[in-house]
Amino acid sequence: MSTVTTGPARARARRAPWRAVGAGHAFVAGYVILLVAFGVVPVGYGIYFAFTNADNYFAGFSNFVQSAQDFRYVPALEHIGLYLVIWLVALVILVTGLALVLHQLPVRRLSGLVRFVYYIPGALAGAASVLVWLFMLDPTVSPASSFLRLLGYSTFGNVIAPGHLAILFAIIAFWTGAGGWIVVMYGALNNIPHDIMEAARIDGAGAWRIARYIQIPMLRKWIVYMVILAFATGAQLFVEPQLVSEASLGVAGRDYSPNQLAYDFAFQNNNVNSAAAISVELLVICLVVAAVFVTRSRFFDAN
Amino acid sequence: MRTDTHVPIRDGATAPPSARPRRATYPSRAASQVLAGLLLLVFVVFFILPVIWLLLAATKTDAQLVHDNPLSFGSWHQLRVNWDELTGFQGDAILLWLRNSAVYAFLALAITLAVSIPAGYAMAMMEFRGRRALLIITLVVMLMPATTLVVPLFLEINEVHLVGSLWSVVLPFSFYPFGVYLTYIYFSTALPRDLLAAARIDGCTEFGAFRRIALPLAAPIVALVGFFSFVANWTNYFLPYVMLPQSGQYPVQVGIGLLLTDVPQFNPTAAGGTVLRPELALATLLGITPVLLVFLFAQRYLVSGLLAGATKE
Numbered sequence: 012m013s014t015v016t017t018g019p020a021r022a023r024a025r026r027a028p029w030r031a032v033g034a035g036h037a038f039v040a041g042y043v044i045l046l047v048a049f050g051v052v053p054v055g056y057g058i059y060f061a062f063t064n065a066d067n068y069f070a071g072f073s074n075f076v077q078s079a080q081d082f083r084y085v086p087a088l089e090h091i092g093l094y095l096v097i098w099l100v101a102l103v104i105l106v107t108g109l110a111l112v113l114h115q116l117p118v119r120r121l122s123g124l125v126r127f128v129y130y131i132p133g134a135l136a137g138a139a140s141v142l143v144w145l146f147m148l149d150p151t152v153s154p155a156s157s158f159l160r161l162l163g164y165s166t167f168g169n170v171i172a173p174g175h176l177a178i179l180f181a182i183i184a185f186w187t188g189a190g191g192w193i194v195v196m197y198g199a200l201n202n203i204p205h206d207i208m209e210a211a212r213i214d215g216a217g218a219w220r221i222a223r224y225i226q227i228p229m230l231r232k233w234i235v236y237m238v239i240l241a242f243a244t245g246a247q248l249f250v251e252p253q254l255v256s257e258a259s260l261g262v263a264g265r266d267y268s269p270n271q272l273a274y275d276f277a278f279q280n281n282n283v284n285s286a287a288a289i290s291v292e293l294l295v296i297c298l299v300v301a302a303v304f305v306t307r308s309r310f311f312d313a314n
Numbered sequence: 315m316r317t318d319t320h321v322p323i324r325d326g327a328t329a330p331p332s333a334r335p336r337r338a339t340y341p342s343r344a345a346s347q348v349l350a351g352l353l354l355l356v357f358v359v360f361f362i363l364p365v366i367w368l369l370l371a372a373t374k375t376d377a378q379l380v381h382d383n384p385l386s387f388g389s390w391h392q393l394r395v396n397w398d399e400l401t402g403f404q405g406d407a408i409l410l411w412l413r414n415s416a417v418y419a420f421l422a423l424a425i426t427l428a429v430s431i432p433a434g435y436a437m438a439m440m441e442f443r444g445r446r447a448l449l450i451i452t453l454v455v456m457l458m459p460a461t462t463l464v465v466p467l468f469l470e471i472n473e474v475h476l477v478g479s480l481w482s483v484v485l486p487f488s489f490y491p492f493g494v495y496l497t498y499i500y501f502s503t504a505l506p507r508d509l510l511a512a513a514r515i516d517g518c519t520e521f522g523a524f525r526r527i528a529l530p531l532a533a534p535i536v537a538l539v540g541f542f543s544f545v546a547n548w549t550n551y552f553l554p555y556v557m558l559p560q561s562g563q564y565p566v567q568v569g570i571g572l573l574l575t576d577v578p579q580f581n582p583t584a585a586g587g588t589v590l591r592p593e594l595a596l597a598t599l600l601g602i603t604p605v606l607l608v609f610l611f612a613q614r615y616l617v618s619g620l621l622a623g624a625t626k627e
Contacts, residue, residue: 034520035442042433042494043448045425049467049489050455057466109357112350125354129361134605135598137549138567142574142598143364146371149579152591154367154384167579190361218346239457247461250551254571258580270461274556277465286465293462301457 060287074288083266091268095245098181102241106189110196111222130190140187141254171259180251192237199233235308239301246297371595379591400593408597411569418565419547422487426543434497435528439510456491461552468556482557487547493539500535541612548605566601573597
């Protein structure tokens, strides 16, 4: 990082096509300050706390071991794993499918309207979406109460039984997040050259074959991008379980997700070191997953 | 399901090309279009029904919420009553939270724009030492889940004694690598380098070139970054939840979480709970209105912006 802001870089300057050497640093200075203060330093801080004890002595992996031995740790990982699988699979299949179907709509205006409707819940991200879904999942007030009763759930407690939570959180996340991605996928579909589609059509390919052999392969990059970002947001699940646990009198615990567990360690148990250990673990997992997806899909190759 | 409807085409593909397989596709195409329409419709209901319900819920009494048709309208009078009850909670707390949210979101937005537009521009159009490194770090940080950094961030902010201050929320909000990356993509594709080179030859300084050439062209990217940053800041829950200890400082997102704990139906321990469900619905509605408005106004712009991003990826 320090190389960005320091060093006259004379050797580079000779090669540089423009006289922008010093000015470039001035332009990025503000961003670099924020990047260091709120990107680099917190990561360093997290790592530091994760590997030290309360007296600031080096503690090796003991914080990781200690947090992993906590009775809430393994369940939290299981919860988040199950939630991520449901949410990512639903996201990839439904977003791609809906974007393809929308793209086929003969009436452009209608397709625009539908996309906008899908997009609206994005405005309710965060706590608002959880509150809305608390109502939707409460059979006494929900507009879908007959559907809920049909499934055999007559009380709010029945609906948010612990076994259902992963699916419910996935539904909430899908409700707020999918619309934006459908818009993105639709845009990407629009960018597939017309001649390719036309050629396939002349060769007798139907919608299904065009989707499978032309459109989906050409969307791959966007699907990967979506999976990476959705994985990162999914892994940091916090507000949904937090509010549901507040609204359910402990049916859903305060420690459903790893992030909640980190929060509890830091602010309930006064154990910032174990909290930092969990943060570092989540960070590593997300970066590794991103790296795997990026390299396996050659995501940044095109340019 | 959709595979079945297209079986005739598959057969047609192996048969010698003639008019026959074409004709065979017509009924199946109709069928698949009905299915596609149904699918779209089911999801239209899924996405919009909760929003409509929320709009209507704010106009009802709690009893109406339970006994009336879920999609019925209550009365304007009741909306007014709910408003009075809601604003009565801790003396206009909801208005204070909305104001807090606005202050946090707009301050952070201003800093984000002031910082990331020049940075993205420089990374796209200028040569300087560390440019590549900065670009890569930006990408990595972008993929880093922000929420996992909240606890370390708290420790850091605590170290400099800023916990509980406005800046403990605004400054982390204003760090927005995604905005820098969007700006970078925008300028590296939308602004011809020759144009800048010409300006430099004509004696324009770097800052002058940015101000006279890049900034006038920057309106779409300012809107795009502004939109994403505003929505992200407004809807952020975890960071203010951790950083701001006093309920008077809450943004509306955290505030409605507090209201929730005072709703007896959701939290029986709040036996004397003062907040009724329609009031909670109204609070939620108030909390999302700014974002909803931005959505409505930005929608056309935004879609074309996203599309522009799509071509350039």
